[in-house]
Amino acid sequence: MDFDYSPRTQALRARLQRFMEDHIYPHEPTYHAELAAHTAAGKRWTPLPLIDQLKEKARAEGLWNLFLPRDSAEIAGVNGTDWGGAGLTNQEYAPLAEIMGRVPWASEVFNCSAPDTGNMETIARYGSAEHRAQWLRPLLEGKIRSAFAMTEPDVASSDATNIATRIERARGQTGENYLINGRKWWTSGAGDPRCAIYIVMGKTDPEAARHSQQSMVLVPANTPGITVMRALTVMGYDDAPHGHMEVDFKDVRVPASNILLGEGRGFEIAQGRLGPGRIHHCMRLIGQAERALEYMCRRASTRVAFGKPVAAQTVTQERIAEARCQIDMARLLTLKAAWMMDTVGNKVAQTEIAMIKVVAPSMACQVIDWAMQVHGGGGLSQDFPLAYSWANARTLRFADGPDEVHRNAIAKWELGKYAPVTKAVEPPVTRGC
């Protein structure tokens, strides 16, 4: 057992931290100023110049596509290119994602932001050579962006059999193609004008077995029949220029070759896609929580009420101590999940992944909420990153499945240890401490 980061990770952490200090933290006001200026000029849904400038810098420093695992890079044939990432394991990337997560918009600077990361990995692993040439390359170079259209407004989408969007095979004038009809929402990133490609989940065969009904297709954003209806807000935030959009697909036609992996493989891709995505989310949440704790400590140390600093009150100290404990435990569990993915594979690691998916967002909400409380009214306002951070953490108690669904999965795995052997339940696998 060894709790130290590898020398390579330590070096990358140091470089990334320096980049944050030199280029990200000092530009937090710039970010908001540019967005405000865009809004005032009636172009709220426009990429910010700041991000483009910083992307160039980050790429030049090799802090680019760090999320992409070596094996995916190999499959995609981008190993060794300067856009192919550093070939890190999940365990090596995780502490870097934490650092990026300290500032909500920072990941994009390193081409490491959701949903692009998950989409790139999906195309890398499940796309054809053509898909990779057309969509993966520009995504890896940060020239376009992408969206993932899965959740639907009318059904509980955590149950994949509820998905109502239809992807029907049809013979059109241009040969074999798929006809897509349905309504999606929470299609994050679809508000960005650079968003060029959607991965759309729908049902090709509603009569098939439970987990073989769904398929995924690549749908260019400019395909006729797609309408971006509106931006959803998250606790009052619209997340412009990125956005969480409601999107209508009406008789949208794409060539049959746009399918990923094959008909009926959509659920399988979703499962494969979500593991690393959850690790990334959780590590970013840990970064958010660390930053909130830093704000809490600084504020409590300097704000005086009733004759002494708020930090001198044991009620404050109690929360700071609990925050430190909760953060450290969540980090350890997330790193262990990453290590399991690296050593025994995403499938075996799925319970650990479910566990961090349950633990990290609630922990972050709690820590940030304590930090807000120490800030008084200011904590809820635009003057500190806390309120936005809370809203972001709160969404992750739904995104990729609500807590309740993950808890049930964990419990079934646990109960399976004591099930009568006659039941055809796969015996749970454990690794490590």
Add this chain to the structure above:
Amino acid sequence: MDFDYSPRTQALRARLQRFMEDHIYPHEPTYHAELAAHTAAGKRWTPLPLIDQLKEKARAEGLWNLFLPRDSAEIAGVNGTDWGGAGLTNQEYAPLAEIMGRVPWASEVFNCSAPDTGNMETIARYGSAEHRAQWLRPLLEGKIRSAFAMTEPDVASSDATNIATRIERARGQTGENYLINGRKWWTSGAGDPRCAIYIVMGKTDPEAARHSQQSMVLVPANTPGITVMRALTVMGYDDAPHGHMEVDFKDVRVPASNILLGEGRGFEIAQGRLGPGRIHHCMRLIGQAERALEYMCRRASTRVAFGKPVAAQTVTQERIAEARCQIDMARLLTLKAAWMMDTVGNKVAQTEIAMIKVVAPSMACQVIDWAMQVHGGGGLSQDFPLAYSWANARTLRFADGPDEVHRNAIAKWELGKYAPVTKAVEPPVTRGC
């Protein structure tokens, strides 16, 4: 002991509920549509026509100024007028405030919204005949609005000795006056163009005894030297057209007669003002929580996941049951506090008021959060009133003093029961069950 509402309260509740059903709930979309239209037209900070129409209706039906207690109405000489309220006790008004609280913007329709209610009561009780003629009458008629400028960005304002705004007596060309300098924020309502009058708290004598340093003055909104700097957001909401504003006071001059009650009486007024205000806030929070529970039940009953309605899951049932228990207990405690104010006065009731101030916002946050979770992503969006409602409830864990300050006050009162008799601690008073 009798837990029934009086016949008079029951009749008023029935009338108010009918008004909500006829005129408020059906117009919730209208409200958002008008605000969106205003925003698109570049006039976000403009009162909505809908509200004005509904105010007329409410006044016509006698559902107007219900918040104003009989004794305040008498002092103000508006008893018997059609704008003088119905002469209700706190206990009678409380359940009406709960009903209004179910829709965030509804209270204004009945001229019962903060901070106007507190300001009207303050002027009624502590203002001169001139103050009442000039400001109270138009406020009671709903023709102007008002703001309360107390909290400051640079200090922990829950400790009144921290207040830095200066109100200095000066002799000007126009006679005796006060010169005001300072910075306020969370001045709610100051974004509304109809806001005509501020009550400003500041220090007239920083060297006086701890609670005699502060005074309150009436400051017309158009007095030179006042600059509304910006709107603060609460989570991502700006609460337009009402707004929570940061306001700068630079060499603002008002006649000496604008002082309320006298120099050094500011803390005393604040204490007197806050009791009823807290009851109102808490009852509205209970209304918000009730509505969230209604949303939770309806959604859980109709949303199907993994083969059955979400309401059939015991994990959902557990939360619904806890919500029902927590809401009912908070309501009972709030009504008891109101009853104590009516029977033994605001001063003796202060511990009970502190208790509900601690209990109700946290309860509402928890119930609304559960409701959001049942709604999936939608729960955080503009499609349901839950996210905004949570943001509103969350602010009330700071507004009028953070939870921590109130808890300490309650604890000191409790510990005082066992203090050695030699200590000059006032013995705690209890009433009722």
Add this chain to the structure above:
Amino acid sequence: MDFDYSPRTQALRARLQRFMEDHIYPHEPTYHAELAAHTAAGKRWTPLPLIDQLKEKARAEGLWNLFLPRDSAEIAGVNGTDWGGAGLTNQEYAPLAEIMGRVPWASEVFNCSAPDTGNMETIARYGSAEHRAQWLRPLLEGKIRSAFAMTEPDVASSDATNIATRIERARGQTGENYLINGRKWWTSGAGDPRCAIYIVMGKTDPEAARHSQQSMVLVPANTPGITVMRALTVMGYDDAPHGHMEVDFKDVRVPASNILLGEGRGFEIAQGRLGPGRIHHCMRLIGQAERALEYMCRRASTRVAFGKPVAAQTVTQERIAEARCQIDMARLLTLKAAWMMDTVGNKVAQTEIAMIKVVAPSMACQVIDWAMQVHGGGGLSQDFPLAYSWANARTLRFADGPDEVHRNAIAKWELGKYAPVTKAVEPPVTRGC
């Protein structure tokens, strides 16, 4: 609405409080000394002389059988006798039960302790004249004690259809009788040698409708075939000389006339019996919590660590304040439930009863746990009443049905408000605030 106790209740509270101060609190050490002496003398399961002496005093002062409602006393024909109680309503008795609950063994002194109270009420309401003459009279006079045999070790007894004990009608040499076979546990009071009568729940017809399978019979404790197997411990406490016993019924025969109300009415009696019993339990828990809070305040005020009293730490103050809030809210809810029982009947009040059953034990556990923590190691020891009190409160999260079952019932009632009208769900009834 009126939160004051009636003058009559206030007078009784004053008399009871004086009795506690004069006779109960000063004898807490006596109680433990007598029990220790008995134990040393090998007679642990023997009634304590102290209790008998105090019972005489209490009866002489008219603080006797206060639990028995006027209508039950009338049915039983004991109205006006000096053992017939004071004819109080639930609402009037509740605050008295709270005071008695402050010392775990005090209720017996006033002939108001479980399970005798429930058994007396059951015999009063559902027993025949013969039952009342034989068993109720000596119980009301405090000459014998009784036990209630319902829970079984082998099944989840909160689901009454699980009950496995059989009560079979048979023709014996002595005429028509019932043959009882089964195993019960948590038969509280069966350890006391004065326990003369059991009320036993079992199935007379396992094939009948779900809630008509069960019956209740009176079984004299000395009937052949009854074996008291052992005392169960509660967190290490055996509750001698009262005890929670496991009892075996093997071919136990009683006359057919010993049935209460009739065959198949057992579930109905259980429901009727449990309402008042739960109110009593909850009020006693509130008394326990109040006393724990008193211990917490006294200890925190006098114990010095790191240079100041523990009470000066805001972390202590926070808990004291929360305890005060939680206790007061639980009391209000319990009193409201009692008031509903009095005004609309136990059946309509069942949701409120379920609510307090969920709320009060958890509240008490929390408050007592905080109090223990302030006492350091001593808090868990025999030197303070806290540890025993916690154990007692903890059992009440199971007794009369676990929290989970009650929460589900509350939730179903709440969800029923929004059910489609076609469903034959009884519309929920609400009363009061």
Add this chain to the structure above:
Amino acid sequence: MDFDYSPRTQALRARLQRFMEDHIYPHEPTYHAELAAHTAAGKRWTPLPLIDQLKEKARAEGLWNLFLPRDSAEIAGVNGTDWGGAGLTNQEYAPLAEIMGRVPWASEVFNCSAPDTGNMETIARYGSAEHRAQWLRPLLEGKIRSAFAMTEPDVASSDATNIATRIERARGQTGENYLINGRKWWTSGAGDPRCAIYIVMGKTDPEAARHSQQSMVLVPANTPGITVMRALTVMGYDDAPHGHMEVDFKDVRVPASNILLGEGRGFEIAQGRLGPGRIHHCMRLIGQAERALEYMCRRASTRVAFGKPVAAQTVTQERIAEARCQIDMARLLTLKAAWMMDTVGNKVAQTEIAMIKVVAPSMACQVIDWAMQVHGGGGLSQDFPLAYSWANARTLRFADGPDEVHRNAIAKWELGKYAPVTKAVEPPVTRGC
């Protein structure tokens, strides 16, 4: 980073698990039967034959003194002996302590039970050769037992400056010696007749600097003036034959050579002693929690209520999942703390040690409480190990300092990161992830 146990640890875990399955679990009823027989025979405070038999077996299998670190064994000169332990690091021993912790009395079988482990380590590191010869050797061989007398009934002992016991240097007839006067309680193990030696903490110089007032001396249990007053109960358990005793020291005289390390070094020894002890406690708590979770799963799977197993209720699943998450996180944090002790020393690791001291007992209490709830009344009784286990876990929220004291220490360390550099606060050290 590597989350796998080392091959050596894995091998020891496998051997230990086999021993538990072969010799411990099957004898749990034996243990209780022997204790019951002793009690019936009036010799409750007598060692159990079972333990002696199993100790022989464990020692024969080399599962003996595993707790003793290699460096301590070296200092003590017992390296290589068959009673010198296996020379494990904290990290290697921790997972073994977890397994032993699954059964409350199991650690003694392996000569790894508190307070002997701490006392042995203390004598090994801080004792003279004579101390080691006289007391350490028989302790390591399991021939005698020992006690640690630190906590006092009259003061908040978590603040070492409160300690009132006096250790005064005096010249007696037998040469230089120390005279000890004071009252201790929670002297665990002093009830065992084999307890031969006490380590007593007291003040040699009440006027010295805050942390130099205290000293520790070795006091043979049979020294005149020592009176074991009584056994304290924990909840209702007396922990016979081990016991938590109140002990009076009246003019107790020991040779001056019995002092450990020197006058004024008591606080320093206490600090050094507590680190490993806390790790052991926490790992045993994790073992307890694991076993409770196993009981919870088995019971929930087999107990049927309202037509389905309790395990099918999502409310049960939610708790099982949370238990799994909380246990795994607490284990990771504890192992990290152990790893830090091994790599950077106990002093640097003190914040991590404080963190697990806060986290593990509360986690265990929560998990065990959930498990009790699933067991209904049985969960609180002697029929399952849960109630005793909860009592044990609850004491560890006080033992070695209450949660509150540890949380304050963690918070001060965290706040220190942001303190102005001028402050002479030692900069916090962090290692690992």
